[in-house]
Amino acid sequence: MDGQVIRKVVIAGGGTAGWCVAAALSRLLHPLLDITLVESAEIGIVGVGEATVPTIRAFHRNLGIDERDFMRNCQAGIKLGINFQNWARIGDRYIHSFGLVGKSPWIAPFHHFWLHARTLGFGGDLNDYCLEHRAADAAKFYTGENGPLSYAYHFDTALYGPYLRKLSEAAGARRIEGKIKSVQQDSETGNVTSLTMESGQVIEGDLFIDCTGFRGLLIEGALKTGYEDWNHWLANDSAWACQTGLHGRLSPMTSAIAHQAGWRWEIPLQHRIGNGFVYSSKHLSDDDARAQFMRELKAPVTTEPHLIKFRTGRRKKIWNKNVICFGLASGFIEPLESTNIHLMQICATRLVQMFPFSGIHEAQVQHFNQATAREVEKIRNFVIMHYKLTERDDTEYWKSRRDMEVPEDLAMRVQMFRDCGHLFQAEEELFRIDSWLQVLPGQRVHANGYHQIARAMPEARLREMLDGMRAEVEATLARLPDYETFIRQYGGAPKPMTAG
Numbered sequence: 001m002d003g004q005v006i007r008k009v010v011i012a013g014g015g016t017a018g019w020c021v022a023a024a025l026s027r028l029l030h031p032l033l034d035i036t037l038v039e040s041a042e043i044g045i046v047g048v049g050e051a052t053v054p055t056i057r058a059f060h061r062n063l064g065i066d067e068r069d070f071m072r073n074c075q076a077g078i079k080l081g082i083n084f085q086n087w088a089r090i091g092d093r094y095i096h097s098f099g100l101v102g103k104s105p106w107i108a109p110f111h112h113f114w115l116h117a118r119t120l121g122f123g124g125d126l127n128d129y130c131l132e133h134r135a136a137d138a139a140k141f142y143t144g145e146n147g148p149l150s151y152a153y154h155f156d157t158a159l160y161g162p163y164l165r166k167l168s169e170a171a172g173a174r175r176i177e178g179k180i181k182s183v184q185q186d187s188e189t190g191n192v193t194s195l196t197m198e199s200g201q202v203i204e205g206d207l208f209i210d211c212t213g214f215r216g217l218l219i220e221g222a223l224k225t226g227y228e229d230w231n232h233w234l235a236n237d238s239a240w241a242c243q244t245g246l247h248g249r250l251s252p253m254t255s256a257i258a259h260q261a262g263w264r265w266e267i268p269l270q271h272r273i274g275n276g277f278v279y280s281s282k283h284l285s286d287d288d289a290r291a292q293f294m295r296e297l298k299a300p301v302t303t304e305p306h307l308i309k310f311r312t313g314r315r316k317k318i319w320n321k322n323v324i325c326f327g328l329a330s331g332f333i334e335p336l337e338s339t340n341i342h343l344m345q346i347c348a349t350r351l352v353q354m355f356p357f358s359g360i361h362e363a364q365v366q367h368f369n370q371a372t373a374r375e376v377e378k379i380r381n382f383v384i385m386h387y388k389l390t391e392r393d394d395t396e397y398w399k400s401r402r403d404m405e406v407p408e409d410l411a412m413r414v415q416m417f418r419d420c421g422h423l424f425q426a427e428e429e430l431f432r433i434d435s436w437l438q439v440l441p442g443q444r445v446h447a448n449g450y451h452q453i454a455r456a457m458p459e460a461r462l463r464e465m466l467d468g469m470r471a472e473v474e475a476t477l478a479r480l481p482d483y484e485t486f487i488r489q490y491g492g493a494p495k496p497m498t499a500g
């Protein structure tokens with residue numbers, strides 16, 4: 001007797017979430033587990049979700065995924081950050097890159113030294129201290145052994161699931177095609193015991209992973225876990241999405257362009273652009289949004305626009321009884337900072353680390369739920385910040401964003417930066433000081449003070465230090481190859497493939 005109680009894992013749903021969990025469990029815990037994934041080609045996947053954050057690279061590394069193989073198979077491009085336009089005011093532009101901004105010489109973060117230099121009349125532009133920022137703007141890129149850049153990917157969502165499926169099946173996961181008709185529960189404990197397919201097949205399991213998308217077939221349909229709605233903070237509830245051909249020079253950035261009642265994305269892959277138009281249906285009708293979206297597309301469409309309705313918020317418990325939900329089944333933060341795939345991958349890693357082989361224990365479930373809740377809230381607040389800090393008053397939508405009450409924690413952090421330039425990265429927070437440092441000024445929030453430790457550095461030394469840092473960024477930038485040339489050679493797909 002090995003003491004293992006949980007062996008049979010059933011994953012319901014085969015979108016990005018389902019296959020991410022399947023890949024993590026099969027590649028890292030097989031042969032200890034018997035893994036079955038159920039999906040329905042007829043229902044299909046949500047078909048969006050193509051921009052990521054750098055943590056995806058650690059996820060891939062843990063799973064032993066070869067970067068170039070992934071890039072070729074998923075038409076992946078590089079993402080160095082997001083190019084925000086029209087957010088604080090119409091005509092504004094800023095980049096939120098994944099890089100570090102400067103290097104701190106002493107105990108206080110770098111920007112305090114830069115702020116002090118600015119009062120003395122030197123120091124230049126803050127973005128000149130960030131290689132990723134400059135490389136994104138100049139469309140330059142290099143990776144490899146000790147590559148200098150922090151980056152993520154843009155990839156084709158219709159190719160990523162099948163790519164992970166191949167890896168998962170090779171590692172022992174089993175896939176069943178068909179629709180789940182009903183979910184059976186134990187009458188005493190309420191635990192899920194099996195899924196019954198439309199074909200009549202019954203799939204039993206010890207642990208069930210709900211990746212059925214917005215439906216949340218197990219976590220909500222069966223367990224009635226409940227949902228916390230965040231629409232009052234994040235008003236967008238709809239998106240049109242379509243694909244177009246490439247246009248212009250290939251960019252290593254997602255674009256997020258604000259419009260009258262939301263924003264529009266452009267995600268450049270190797271072979272096409274993914275486009276979307278996110279909006280609040282209270283402020284803009286679906287038909288008007290579609291018409292505006294079509295007018296703003298820069299290249300001919302290759303797929304007809306499809307409408308996606310969503311409800312921003314989170315499931316009250318990610319793990320309830322013997323069901324854990326991932327991806328859209330667990331909740332949704334609108335995609336402004338491309339954080340949903342990150343959240344599912346971090347939870348998949350957490351599940352591997354805490355896998356309940358010996359049975360489900362309440363304290364462990366609580367820890368899992370609390371850690372996930374903290375992570376999600378921090379991301380939610382960071383996204384809310386982009387709306388709250390607008391100065392736009394050209395539409396009711398923007399006025400309502402500017403005037404809304406925000407979570408206390410966010411209000412405090414923004415005020416603290418305004419008052420004394422202090423920033424921090426909280427426990428279980430994805431975004432570093434460097435992210436706040438790019439988005440806050442990008443949204444026209446500036447620090448009125450800074451840490452006086454900066455004054456302790458002699459002016460000549462401060463000047464020399466800052467000049468040196470900027471020169472280093474410039475010298476590295478000059479050595480970086482053109483992004484498009486590099487990527488076609490490094491991870492180029494053999495021939496353009498069209499995704500569904």
Ligand SMILES: Cc1cc2nc3c(=O)[nH]c(=O)nc-3n(C[C@H](O)[C@H](O)[C@H](O)COP(=O)(O)OP(=O)(O)OC[C@H]3O[C@@H](n4cnc5c(N)ncnc54)[C@H](O)[C@@H]3O)c2cc1C
Nearest residue numbers: 013014015016017046049051180212213327328335340341
């Ligand atoms: C507009 C929009 C833009 C987004 N952009 C980004 C982004 O840029 N970056 C990012 O990180 N995230 C983004 N996301 C989120 C991202 O798309 C999702 O997190 C990701 O695609 C995972 O989806 P999923 O697997 O949870 O759900 P889905 O893709 O909906 O998959 C659900 C699966 O469940 C199966 N299923 C459902 N019901 C049944 C049933 N009865 N029987 C059998 N199978 C069933 C389906 O067949 C499918 O396989 C975006 C989301 C939206 C809505």
